[in-house]
Amino acid sequence: MATEAQTTSAPLLGRVKGLGVVPVLGFTLVALLVFWIVKNFYEFPADSTQVLLIGVTTGAIYALVALGYTLVYGILELINFAHGDVFMLGGMISATFSVQVFGLGTGGGIGKWFLVLATLLIAMGFCGLINTTVELIAYRPLRGAPRLVPLITAIGMSFILQNVGLAWKGPNFISIPSILPHSNVFSIGGVTYTWNKLIVVFITVPVLIGLVYLVQNTRQGKAMRATAQDKDAAAMMGINVNRTISFTFLIAGMLAGAAGLLYALYVTNVRYDQGFQLGLIAFTAAVFGGIGNLPGAVLGALCIGLIQAFNEGFNWHAPGSDWTQSIVFAVLILILVFRPEGLLGERTPEGA
Amino acid sequence: MEDLRTGVRDAQNRFRELPQATRWSVWLGLEALLVVVLGSLDLSLGVGAGVVITIAWLNKIRDPRIRLGIEIALVVFLLIVSTSAGVLVAIGLALTWLPDVWKRLAVPGTALALVIGYPYYVGHLFTIPLFGAFPSVRTGVVMLVYVMMALGLNVVVGYAGLLDLGYVAFYAMGAYTVAWFASLQFAHHNFHFGAVGVAPNLIGFHISIWLLLVLAGILTSVTGVIIGLPTLRLRGDYLAIVTLGFGEILPQVARNGDHLFGTGFNLTNGPNGITPIDPPGFGNTLSNATGGILPANYLTAANSDRLFFWTGLVLVLITVFASWRLRDSRLGRAWIAIREDETAAAAMGVPLMRTKTWAYATGAFFGGIAGAYFAAFKSATFPGDFFFNISVFILVMVILGGMGNIWGVIVGAAFLAYLDQAGLANTGAWLNSNLGLKIDVPLYEFGIFGVILLVVMLFRPEGLIPSSRRKAEFQEGVHDEPLYDVQH
Numbered sequence: 142m143a144t145e146a147q148t149t150s151a152p153l154l155g156r157v158k159g160l161g162v163v164p165v166l167g168f169t170l171v172a173l174l175v176f177w178i179v180k181n182f183y184e185f186p187a188d189s190t191q192v193l194l195i196g197v198t199t200g201a202i203y204a205l206v207a208l209g210y211t212l213v214y215g216i217l218e219l220i221n222f223a224h225g226d227v228f229m230l231g232g233m234i235s236a237t238f239s240v241q242v243f244g245l246g247t248g249g250g251i252g253k254w255f256l257v258l259a260t261l262l263i264a265m266g267f268c269g270l271i272n273t274t275v276e277l278i279a280y281r282p283l284r285g286a287p288r289l290v291p292l293i294t295a296i297g298m299s300f301i302l303q304n305v306g307l308a309w310k311g312p313n314f315i316s317i318p319s320i321l322p323h324s325n326v327f328s329i330g331g332v333t334y335t336w337n338k339l340i341v342v343f344i345t346v347p348v349l350i351g352l353v354y355l356v357q358n359t360r361q362g363k364a365m366r367a368t369a370q371d372k373d374a375a376a377m378m379g380i381n382v383n384r385t386i387s388f389t390f391l392i393a394g395m396l397a398g399a400a401g402l403l404y405a406l407y408v409t410n411v412r413y414d415q416g417f418q419l420g421l422i423a424f425t426a427a428v429f430g431g432i433g434n435l436p437g438a439v440l441g442a443l444c445i446g447l448i449q450a451f452n453e454g455f456n457w458h459a460p461g462s463d464w465t466q467s468i469v470f471a472v473l474i475l476i477l478v479f480r481p482e483g484l485l486g487e488r489t490p491e492g493a
Numbered sequence: 494m495e496d497l498r499t500g501v502r503d504a505q506n507r508f509r510e511l512p513q514a515t516r517w518s519v520w521l522g523l524e525a526l527l528v529v530v531l532g533s534l535d536l537s538l539g540v541g542a543g544v545v546i547t548i549a550w551l552n553k554i555r556d557p558r559i560r561l562g563i564e565i566a567l568v569v570f571l572l573i574v575s576t577s578a579g580v581l582v583a584i585g586l587a588l589t590w591l592p593d594v595w596k597r598l599a600v601p602g603t604a605l606a607l608v609i610g611y612p613y614y615v616g617h618l619f620t621i622p623l624f625g626a627f628p629s630v631r632t633g634v635v636m637l638v639y640v641m642m643a644l645g646l647n648v649v650v651g652y653a654g655l656l657d658l659g660y661v662a663f664y665a666m667g668a669y670t671v672a673w674f675a676s677l678q679f680a681h682h683n684f685h686f687g688a689v690g691v692a693p694n695l696i697g698f699h700i701s702i703w704l705l706l707v708l709a710g711i712l713t714s715v716t717g718v719i720i721g722l723p724t725l726r727l728r729g730d731y732l733a734i735v736t737l738g739f740g741e742i743l744p745q746v747a748r749n750g751d752h753l754f755g756t757g758f759n760l761t762n763g764p765n766g767i768t769p770i771d772p773p774g775f776g777n778t779l780s781n782a783t784g785g786i787l788p789a790n791y792l793t794a795a796n797s798d799r800l801f802f803w804t805g806l807v808l809v810l811i812t813v814f815a816s817w818r819l820r821d822s823r824l825g826r827a828w829i830a831i832r833e834d835e836t837a838a839a840a841m842g843v844p845l846m847r848t849k850t851w852a853y854a855t856g857a858f859f860g861g862i863a864g865a866y867f868a869a870f871k872s873a874t875f876p877g878d879f880f881f882n883i884s885v886f887i888l889v890m891v892i893l894g895g896m897g898n899i900w901g902v903i904v905g906a907a908f909l910a911y912l913d914q915a916g917l918a919n920t921g922a923w924l925n926s927n928l929g930l931k932i933d934v935p936l937y938e939f940g941i942f943g944v945i946l947l948v949v950m951l952f953r954p955e956g957l958i959p960s961s962r963r964k965a966e967f968q969e970g971v972h973d974e975p976l977y978d979v980q981h
Contacts, residue, residue, distance in 0.1 A: 417881075
């Protein structure tokens with residue numbers, strides 16, 4: 142008996158050893174997380190569903206910003222720190238146009254939606270232009286430089302854009318009237334879903350579909366994918382690499398502009414420093430999904446949006462909004478340590 | 494963009510081919526114009542610009558007699574306008590006449606003597622045009638603390654080439670170490686060891702600040718190693734973002750640390766911070782034994798600021814010595830090898846993880862001591878002191894001065910810390926009064942730092958005072974792309 146027990150336990154131990162400490166720790170963490178979520182949903186189903194809907198909405202906004210990070214990282218292998226601040230400027234131009242120029246408010250009929258759409262297009266164009274300019278000034282002259290150099294100019298650019306916002310709108314929160322209606326879409330068993338959340342999703346989804354179509358099915362998208370894969374080979378195939386990179390920054394900036402408008406209308410205030418924080422959260426989302434991977438960025442953003450909402454809204458053992466930032470960064474660090482390629486990404490030498 | 498660049502380069506080349514006399518007269522004309530324009534705005538600024546330009550031209554004069562004559566004339570002129578400026582320029586010019594062998598000792602020696610004596614003559618110094626008065630001794634202490642932090646970050650960024658965007662975490666760790674063990678924070682305990690200026694039966698930990706400085710350094714290094722072990726296998730930008738993450742998490746822990754995990758345990762006293770912190774000092778026994786040379790208590794001493802200044806200077810000197818010796822050591826050479834080419838270094842037998850972890854621990858050590866000393870100086874620590882901005886602020890110091898070069902980093906750190914403390918406000922006031930503007934310049938401090946980062950990285954990535962090796966790396970480039978086949 143004793144020898145039998147020994148022989149069966151030896152390969153078991155061997156397998157555990159082969160697994161290593163890191164995956165075991167990772168699985169334990171995920172299991173605890175799943176238990177926590179299930180427990181909350183079981184104890185407080187209505188509240189938790191409500192929180193889930195909020196998470197999906199913020200996740201949608203994060204997705205737009207995260208896609209900008211992932212597009213740029215995919216093509217230049219650069220963390221564009223200034224991206225969050227481009228998003229912030231998008232929020233500011235949206236505030237200016239929707240409130241001061243178009244005079245939108247809580248009321249208004251069908252004509253309001255055309256003006257919101259016009260603001261969306263203006264914000265997207267404006268941010269696309271800024272992002273392209275940033276690339277032209279801060280990254281293009283540094284194509285051959287060591288990789289940390291453009292990273293440092295990106296930080297510099299981020300601070301510059303932040304101060305542009307500061308000079309433009311001052312150091313205080315600029316509040317925006319709730320232009321999106323807050324009436325209920327449905328209200329079932331204590332779970333209410335309001336129109337403003339649904340509209341955010343309504344605007345996000347077409348933008349995402351358009352992006353996927355652009356990257357997968359157009360000539361320009363093909364050029365982007367080719368440049369991301371190998372710049373030299375792409376150039377040899379007759380692709381204008383610099384123009385493709387500019388185009389990528391334009392698209393990324395437009396997504397940030399759309400996110401800026403949605404954030405401004407959904408959260409109903411903007412401030413010069415919101416871009417940096419949200420940018421880091423969105424970057425985390427991009428890493429979570431696998432940086433350089435478009436569906437990954439959306440998935441990661443939804444996950445981060447949900448994690449944030451669960452943390453702030455759950456009733457049973459939630460750390461609360463004081464800890465949101467720490468939790469998001471802890472997630473980032475854990476992913477980079479345990480699974481640097483992200484949920485859907487491929488293994489890169491950075492993490493190996 | 495590219496056309497513009499080639500155009501500028503062509504114009505430069507054509508200008509260089511002109512005869513020397515023509516070139517020099519063009520330069521002189523332009524500089525005279527500059528002096529006149531500046532002088533019309535503010536007379537002292539014009540004079541200052543004139544003096545700087547004259548000194549810059551002195552190198553071109555081959556005949557020592559003419560040069561000496563101009564220098565004497567310049568010093569006499571300055572002595573009449575402003576005595577202190579004349580004396581300073583005279584000392585500087587006198588140093589240029591020394592033979593090179595003596596210069597190596599005389600230049601740092603004179604600089605050190607000037608800094609040591611600074612509290613005595615700061616009151617008699619002239620006002621710098623555009624930047625206002627020389628920094629006060631209190632500002633000087635802050636500058637020294639930042640110099641020390643920048644030197645610590647220089648080990649990580651400059652020597653080992655690891656971009657650390659969360660250096661503020663180490664500063665916070667050092668500051669809180671002092672705050673925990675030299676204040677009323679842990680009121681359930683009563684432990685005294687060498688503390689000065691507190692009643693013997695006062696509750697809380699009260700340990701001598703000198704011991705705590707060392708303890709802070711050690712604890713912070715341990716933190717650095719703990720942060721480093723899981724993350725240092727990541728490369729480049731991923732490492733940067735992870736350090737940034739830690740740099741954001743630690744201050745938030747400090748901010749929320751008054752009710753950790755709902756247990757009610759008060760670790761950091763939350764947003765109210767920990768204050769007051771016991772003052773540094775050597776105690777009455779040591780003070781009496783040395784005849785009052787070692788002060789008993791810094792805070793109650795008559796010349797409190799000066800004591801803090803000199804102690805800070807000693808700490809900076811230790812840091813400079815350590816950085817200098819480390820750079821030339823086996824470990825320092827391993828850092829530089831990793832910075833230049835990680836794969837090649839690994840192939841040559843440099844243990845990557847251990848070497849990088851040492852860089853982290855060393856950088857953290859100095860950051861921790863600097864943070865601890867800063868907290869003791871301010872007698873307080875607040876979670877609001879530890880924003881991401883501070884990490885970038887220290888990074889700008891290292892980059893502006895010249896990554897990897899001790900003197901460059903010192904100059905960069907002292908200059909930027911001065912701008913932060915007083916210089917920007919003075920310059921803003923000058924601009925507003927002389928150009929009729931209404932800009933709140935200090936509000937845009939970090940925008941200005943952003944511009945500095947951008948401009949330095951675009952036009953002079955090796956910094957203002959580069960180390961020759963770093964300069965070569967930036968200009969000739971090094972193998973920076975990861976080699977895929979080595980990884981798999």
